[in-house]
Amino acid sequence: MPWTDFDAMLAEAQRRPTRTVAVASAADRDVVLAVREALALGLCRAILVGPGAEISAVAEQVGLNLSGVDVVDAPTPQAAALEAARLCDAGRAQVLMKGQVPSGDFLRALLSPDLNLRRAPLLSHLACLEVPSLGRLLFVTDGGMVPYPDLDQKVKILSNALEALHTLGWTLPRVAVIGAVETVNPQMPPTVDAALIAKMAERGQIKGALVDGPLAFDGAVSPESCRHKGIGGPVAGEADLILVPTIEVGNVLAKSLIYCAGATMAGVVLGAAVPVVLVSRSDTPRAKLASLAMAVLSAP
Numbered sequence: 001m002p003w004t005d006f007d008a009m010l011a012e013a014q015r016r017p018t019r020t021v022a023v024a025s026a027a028d029r030d031v032v033l034a035v036r037e038a039l040a041l042g043l044c045r046a047i048l049v050g051p052g053a054e055i056s057a058v059a060e061q062v063g064l065n066l067s068g069v070d071v072v073d074a075p076t077p078q079a080a081a082l083e084a085a086r087l088c089d090a091g092r093a094q095v096l097m098k099g100q101v102p103s104g105d106f107l108r109a110l111l112s113p114d115l116n117l118r119r120a121p122l123l124s125h126l127a128c129l130e131v132p133s134l135g136r137l138l139f140v141t142d143g144g145m146v147p148y149p150d151l152d153q154k155v156k157i158l159s160n161a162l163e164a165l166h167t168l169g170w171t172l173p174r175v176a177v178i179g180a181v182e183t184v185n186p187q188m189p190p191t192v193d194a195a196l197i198a199k200m201a202e203r204g205q206i207k208g209a210l211v212d213g214p215l216a217f218d219g220a221v222s223p224e225s226c227r228h229k230g231i232g233g234p235v236a237g238e239a240d241l242i243l244v245p246t247i248e249v250g251n252v253l254a255k256s257l258i259y260c261a262g263a264t265m266a267g268v269v270l271g272a273a274v275p276v277v278l279v280s281r282s283d284t285p286r287a288k289l290a291s292l293a294m295a296v297l298s299a300p
Contacts, residue, residue: 013296021093021277022084024080026058035097036063037285044296048072085109095295111272120270121156127254129254133261137240141157145247167300174239194243219231220242266294
């Protein structure tokens with residue numbers, strides 16, 4: 001694995017060619033703070049899109065000097081989202097970031113038929129968690145985009161995540177397709193899907209990863225638990241990527257690690273021609289910065 005914590009990931013992002021981030025509806029204090037920190041570290045360049053006067057006011061509040069930042073005026077959040085997406089489509093920016101615009105409007109702009117930003121068949125979310133007790137980074141997908149994926153959608157979600165992990169430097173990530181138990185139970189459909197996905201990987205239908213499932217979460221991340229349960233294989237207890245069965249599982253898993261285990265989470269939306277950053281107001285400054293670094297590093 002390339003990095004075991006966000007400090008190492010941030011250091012790597014500073015060494016890479018500088019990317020440009022287009023921020024849609026950028027008159028948002030939390031987002032501008034994240035951009036300010038990223039600029040200070042040299043992680044990226046920025047184009048702030050939205051009402052120019054409001055962006056200037058927010059920048060002054062947080063101490064961001066706009067002399068080295070492009071500001072593109074757009075009167076409404078919807079117009080700002082479309083303009084930021086156009087900047088990515090034109091190649092002026094390599095990362096798209098959501099500001100003060102509803103998610104639905106933001107995603108509609110991203111997937112506008114007038115642009116060429118739709119790439120993969122499905123958009124999905126990839127979280128990267130820095131978990132102190134694990135001593136390494138743990139990826140989770142999809143806890144943010146696809147509510148109840150069927151088998152075909154799970155394979156597409158996994159494909160998006162593997163492409164991103166390969167770009168980030170994980171050449172052969174270990175993938176755990178999780179359920180409540182490690183045995184296949186027809187009364188528990190996620191265990192059936194997990195077994196099918198593992199078999200697809202075994203048959204070469206999914207490449208570039210070691211895949212096993214179904215595994216319960218402890219069987220995915222705890223070697224000690226695997227020893228007690230007699231679970232073997234190259235993924236057991238050492239998973240880099242957790243493929244969850246539903247959005248609730250991914251959401252609860254990530255938030256449990258954040259609020260009960262002291263984890264920090266970065267995340268990007270995958271499947272478009274550029275990585276997409278959707279930060280939450282509840283994200284810590286370190287999480288926002290790590291999300292930008294993750295997007296910069298996974299940009300094509």
